[in-house]
Amino acid sequence: MQKITREQLIEKAVSLLADGTVSCVLGWSKGEFDYDVTPALFNNEEELKANFVFNDFCGVNFSKYLISKTNKCDGKILVFLKPCDTYSFNQLLTEHRFDREKVYAVGIPCEGMADIAKVKQICGDGISSIAFDGEKMAVTTLYDDAPVMISTADVLAERCVNCKSKKHVAFDELMGDEGEVIDSNRFDEVEKLEAMTPDERFAFWQNELSRCIRCNACRDVCPACTCEKCVFDNPNSGVENKSPANSFEEKMFHIIRAFHVAGRCTDCGECSRVCPQNIPLHLLNRKFIKDMNEFYGEYQAGAEVGLRAPLVDYTLTDIEPGEVFDRGDSDA
Amino acid sequence: MQVNEYKPLIVAFCCNWCSYAGADLAGNNRLNYPAEVKIIRVPCSCRVNPMFVLRAFQRGADGVIICGCHPGDCHYTSGNYYTRRRMAALFSMLDYLGIEKERTRVEWVSAAEGAKFAATMNDFVEKVTALGENKRLEDLRCKK
Numbered sequence: 001m002q003k004i005t006r007e008q009l010i011e012k013a014v015s016l017l018a019d020g021t022v023s024c025v026l027g028w029s030k031g032e033f034d035y036d037v038t039p040a041l042f043n044n045e046e047e048l049k050a051n052f053v054f055n056d057f058c059g060v061n062f063s064k065y066l067i068s069k070t071n072k073c074d075g076k077i078l079v080f081l082k083p084c085d086t087y088s089f090n091q092l093l094t095e096h097r098f099d100r101e102k103v104y105a106v107g108i109p110c111e112g113m114a115d116i117a118k119v120k121q122i123c124g125d126g127i128s129s130i131a132f133d134g135e136k137m138a139v140t141t142l143y144d145d146a147p148v149m150i151s152t153a154d155v156l157a158e159r160c161v162n163c164k165s166k167k168h169v170a171f172d173e174l175m176g177d178e179g180e181v182i183d184s185n186r187f188d189e190v191e192k193l194e195a196m197t198p199d200e201r202f203a204f205w206q207n208e209l210s211r212c213i214r215c216n217a218c219r220d221v222c223p224a225c226t227c228e229k230c231v232f233d234n235p236n237s238g239v240e241n242k243s244p245a246n247s248f249e250e251k252m253f254h255i256i257r258a259f260h261v262a263g264r265c266t267d268c269g270e271c272s273r274v275c276p277q278n279i280p281l282h283l284l285n286r287k288f289i290k291d292m293n294e295f296y297g298e299y300q301a302g303a304e305v306g307l308r309a310p311l312v313d314y315t316l317t318d319i320e321p322g323e324v325f326d327r328g329d330s331d332a
Numbered sequence: 333m334q335v336n337e338y339k340p341l342i343v344a345f346c347c348n349w350c351s352y353a354g355a356d357l358a359g360n361n362r363l364n365y366p367a368e369v370k371i372i373r374v375p376c377s378c379r380v381n382p383m384f385v386l387r388a389f390q391r392g393a394d395g396v397i398i399c400g401c402h403p404g405d406c407h408y409t410s411g412n413y414y415t416r417r418r419m420a421a422l423f424s425m426l427d428y429l430g431i432e433k434e435r436t437r438v439e440w441v442s443a444a445e446g447a448k449f450a451a452t453m454n455d456f457v458e459k460v461t462a463l464g465e466n467k468r469l470e471d472l473r474c475k476k
Contacts, residue, residue, distance in 0.1 A: 193428065202430025202468055231383070248471045252386045255425055259382050262421055284425070291424045296417070311421065314413035316403065321419040321438040325427060 001135045001152055003109050004176055006054040009080060012106060012175065013052075014045050016078055022104045023075030026065055028058045034130040035116045039065055041072070054080075055132055056152045059113035061268050063088035064223040070102040077103055082110035083179060084163070086170045087266035087302030088223035093170070094305050095264075097226055107171035109179065112152065112160035117278055119155050123148040159269025159282065162186035169303055186267065187290045190283060205251065211277040212250040218271035218281050224261035224301075231256070258284040263292060263309035266302040295319050340394035340460045342369045344453070345384065347377045349407035350442045351399030357446030365453040369397075376400070377438075378411035382422045385436065389469035395435045395460035399449070402440040412440070431468055434459045 013025045029040035029051045037057045042048045062079050066089075070077055081089055086107065093100055119139060120127070126142035138147035164186060166179025193201055219225050219232065232253065258265075258281075267289060271281040292299060295318070296310040346352040352373050358365060374380055377400025385396050398419060400412040419438045427433045437456055441449045 190428075198427070198430045198432065200430070201428065205429045247473070248386075248390050248469050249473075251429060251469075252383075252390060255386060255422075255429070256383055259422065259425070284428075287425060287428050288421060291421055295420060311414075311417055314410065314417055316413070318413065318416050319420055321416060321423050321436075324420050324424045325433045 001132070002054065002056065002111050004054070006052065008175070009054050009108070010045075010048050010052055013042070013048055013078055016104065017044065021076060022078040024073045025052075025078040026062050026069055027052050027080060028054060028060060033127065035114075035119070035127065041069060041077075056114040056137065057116065057130075059157060059270075059273055061085045061088055061221075061223055061270050063092055064221070064226065066098045066103055067092065067226060070098045073102070076101075079103060079105050080108050081105050081168065081171065082108060083166050083168050084110070084159070084266070084268050086168045087165070087300070088268050089170045089302070090305050091264055091266055091302035092223060092226070094302070094307060095226070104173075105171045107168035107174040109166070109176040110160075112156045112163060114152050114155045115157035115273070118157075119150060122150055122155065157269065157273060158280070159267075159272065162188075164267060164300075170305075187286060189280075190286050190290050193283065193287075208279050209250045209254055211279060212254070213277060214250070214253065215276060217274040217276065219257060221270045221274045222257075222261060222265075223268060223270065224264045224266070225257070254281065254284055257281075258288055261285065262288040263299070263311040264301050265289060266300070291324070295324070338461065338464065339366075339368050340457060340465075341392060342366075342395045342397065342453075342457055342460060343388040343393045344369050344371045345374050345377065345380045345396070345398045346371050346441075347379075347400045347407075347412075348373055348375050350401035350405065350440075351377075351449065353443035354399070354441040354445050354449040357443065358450040359446075361446050363446060363450035365450040366457045368457055369453050376406065376408050376411040377415040378408075378418070380415065380419075382418065385422065386469075389435075389466060390471045391474045392466070392470050394463070394466040395437075395456060397437045397439060397452075397456050399439050399441045399452075402442055405442060432463050434463055435466065435469075 016022045025042040027042055028037045030053050031038045035057045037053055039060050039062060042052060062081065063085050066079060092098060123139045123141055127139055128142050129140045131138045136149045136151050138149055140147040162184045163182055164184045165181045167181050168174060265285045267285060269282050275281055292310045299310055301309065346355055355371055377398055380398050388396050400415055401407065403412055406412045423436045426436060439452050
């Protein structure tokens with residue numbers, strides 16, 4: 001259940017379109033099903049009223065879309081940003097990936113988004129419609145007559161369970177109340193893995209990563225992965241086009257993917273959200289974040305514009321690569 | 333005499349200005365280090381992309397060692413400081429994925445340290461030999 005409604009957002013968008021502040025709106029549009037909400041560009045009130053949606057499945061982080069969409073809109077573009085999206089917004093500004101002058105950012109509160117995989121665990125496949133009714137959502141499936149009532153709190157996406165911030169770090173205008181940065185337990189699962197023996201860890205990742213079908217969705221959605229040309233599009237890279245298999249190849253892909261965004265990853269969790277195989281990719285990103293916090297001091301990518309990421313910086317007294325293993329590992 | 337004695341394949345990335353010269357000095361001084369160490373010369377240790385390390389493993393290396401100038405002595409002023417941060421992150425990640433940590437190493441070897449180069453390589457090869465073949469990281473399709 002979100003604090004802000006679809007009608008309030010449309011009203012805001014229409015008024016900003018009417019007074020000429022913005023010329024188009026980047027928002028969530030109806031998908032084929034009630035849960036596959038798609039990002040879209042809206043140009044006028046009619047389009048907004050017909051297709052704009054805002055519900056518990058609007059997890060899409062719009063920051064990356066600004067790179068391509070700011071070129072398509074003549075005037076300013078209105079974008080709705082949830083608190084975690086604003087970190088990616090700042091990070092992209094730090095990297096000069098889009099023109100801040102062409103964007104009108106409206107911060108909206110977020111109460112956590114639902115994970116459709118968790119919904120399906122409760123009510124099974126064949127979801128025909130999802131209606132939102134107060135605190136609950138009514139999920140109708142093809143196989144049941146009566147809808148199943150599910151509370152959003154029970155099906156929160158992993159990244160929202162461990163929400164790191166309800167505070168917007170970038171906006172032109174704020175709707176609703178400003179929240180706080182949360183002291184979350186987001187590294188708990190990483191610590192759990194670290195406490196395992198190397199054999200257990202290897203088995204865990206072998207099990208997870210061997211499901212990878214190399215659809216590249218994690219790369220395509222990632223707001224930190226914004227290269228025009230990607231090493232993984234190179235047919236000679238040796239890591240493209242594969243079937244699920246137990247080989248080192250997919251580990252290589254995922255290590256490199258996580259490494260490319262290390263220090264720039266804001267931990268928005270989009271990679272895990274889009275993964276069709278439900279691989280917990282955020283655990284790789286969080287490992288890098290946790291390591292860098294421990295080695296080089298606390299750092300939150302995107303907290304401010306212009307921050308210098310740990311991997312493009314150094315001090316004379318950094319930890320030696322050999323020492324990283326002697327930090328009280330259970331197997332050390 | 334054992335016939336099929338296991339010999340690991342070690343890839344050593346050596347920076348042109350310090351470690352490669354250090355390896356040269358080790359040779360000039362007739363110091364012994366195992367022939368399994370294959371040296372790849374790079375302009376600076378920070379030329380070593382994490383992909384190089386993974387690619388070496390994928391293609392069947394049993395251990396990868398990166399040698400560069402001592403911190404503060406980099407020919408390009410600061411290259412090895414970046415190596416230090418990058419490889420710390422990468423090695424920690426490999427450990428996180430359950431790869432034996434003895435298979436990777438970064439060592440600072442200056443051009444005057446021929447003895448250190450030989451000692452480092454002897455020690456590294458010994459450790460990797462003890463670990464045995466690299467099964468977790470190799471890719472069967474890359475096998476010749």
